[in-house]
Amino acid sequence: MFGIYLKRELGRRKKAALVIALGLALGIALVITVNSVSAGMTQAQDKVLQSLYGLGTDMTVTKARTAPTSNSSGQPRFEFDAKSNDDDTEQSSDRVMTQGGQALKSSLVTKVADQKGVAAAVGALTLNVTKVDGSFTQGKAQSSTSGSGSGQGGPGGGQGSGSTAAPQVQGGGASFDVNSYSVAGVDVTNQDLGPLAGSKITSGTAFTSAQTNAKVAVVSKSYAKENKYKVGKTLKISGTKYKIIGIATPDSSDSTTDVYLPLKQAQTLADAKNQVTTIYVKATDSQQIDTVKATIQKNISGTTVTTSADLAETVSGSLSTASNLATSVGKWLSIAVLAAAFLVAALLTSSAVSRRVREFGTLKALGWPSRRVTRQVVGESIVNGLLGGALGIALGLGAAYAVTAISPKLTAELGSTGGGGGMGGGPGGGGPGQQSASNTMEIALSAPVSATTIALAVGLAVAGGLIAGAMGGWRASRMRPADALRSVS
């Protein structure tokens, strides 16, 4: 009887049922959309952070920022030789600098790894290589007896003026290309953590653990494409040739490092023996990251520990704005719409009960206990809620699918805050708090819908039905059977 009565009543009041279901559906769809977009934002942020960290890294340890000393200019210096007039041979000079100019001792890697709560620690040396290549032409000295003139010469040339017969230097000049790229020295014995962890080898092979000091290199896909590098070719850095053994494609959209070398090779290049710029740390428990951070900072002085949470705070741009919108405006909008939907459902159910005074009064007069009448009303409301839930889930999934299909592009700007933050291995620079340069990444937004979100939607649908049913049921239970007679007398 319960099921038949319920089905017939919902069928009779289709419009009211539809209004209640649509109200709940709207609220639930909004919750699903906001939740899935928020999850998409989180994923996008994670991608941004992974591009800096590498997959699996919970925090990095870098040298604490110190004030620059007066005699360390830190500026790159290039030295070239002037050639004879007819010699236009290209000259090349590489300037290799550790990123940020400050490094930690390699021994600290072991020390960090020994800290409580640390599962693994890997050191990496990040270098900035500035390559200048081009040619010089020496100026020519010419004699002149009259008039005035000026001559320019290259280095070693001169400039003369006047009306004497002194020789003048004319012609000469220089043509240079300046190219800057980043190099990461990788601990080949543990590549699951560190700069290469966020990339996949899509061509060739990765480093083997035996190649601790081999003259081999892995090149990022974008850098290889730009410079037409292929597996098997050689790459020359500061006069040393490296054989390219693999092409790495980053999991996220942008590559943060152009060239990967075995750590020892990178240390040799930068004349930084037994030094690393960044220690990548994985915690044993992802819930204890803050504790591990505090432990490292306490036990190893002169270091800066940066977690993904610290780094996330430096993310700005449209990703950050959209993320804030999703978590603040979206959340409150969802709550407001849901509350309104619950209220409308409760009022409509209550109003429907009022219109059925005679019906419920009659049933009570026939001997139906109040709880049976209440159960009938609550049952109808829950079915209404579930109907709204199903509709809301369909709408929400549609909206989430649309967001994923459109994949709006969001930009994330990652910049050091100048307070010692920032991560080692940042794309193209951005050392451990040493530079204020920011990096912009473009991320496509998706809206993944998790099982938890669906469960939440079903829960909300049942809750909506229960709230509405409770209000209607309460009214129905208070109804006296005499009302059935009074309504007709």
Add this chain to the structure above:
Amino acid sequence: MYRLTGVTKRYSRGKETVEALRGIDLTIEDGDQLVIQGPTGGGKSTLLQMIGGLDRPTEGSVELDGVDLARISEAKLTRLRAEKIGIIFQSFNLIPTLTAQENVETALVPLGVKPAERRERAAEALRSVGLGERLGHAPSELSGGQQQRVAIARALVKKPKVLLADEPTGNLDEGTRDDIMALLEGLWHEYGLTFIMVTHDSSIARRAPRLATIKAGQITLTEQHAQNTYVPQGQGQGQGQGQQEPYAGHGTQQGYQAY
């Protein structure tokens, strides 16, 4: 047996208090038929509510077989209504979304009767009032007289001790009225029910063996020695031809005459 002693019912309407019943004393023996008549607002429906356990008196007691309906718990009163009291309403009060058979079944739901037995008993009750071929019809597909027959079947399907009717013919034309009255008379005789009916209709009241007139909350009883003489006019019948219809033409069989 009913025994009403000093039954008083007061309603509050804002600051005003209305006394619907004033110290009613009344005894109704098992198997009696009592017709309650009186002007609108006189208190007849209120009295029926007290007798039916639908409301409680402000003062006094309403005893049914020694149980005071004014004192027992709500749960016990609800159970008593479900088991012992059948009620027929002026406006039929059928559930519009349920079929005739399902409407009759609603009276058996609180008694915990199993669905299959419920369906069978409801069908039998409908056949007994001449609606054997209308089991699956919704109330909107039935005439007024047929709807009241469904309501009668619903009241009787549980085999009650008491049948209460609140102006059962109030919404029916004269021909249908006589059909329904003939049916009710036949059922009263057949089942030996205690039959208490409220009516405005003086022609029905005149034929009641016992008449209670209520005016301004006070009752006057009249023993009439009247004879029931209802003759069915044939309305609302015929649908159940060929079915078991013990009361559909009961009036004719008993030789009841109109007036």
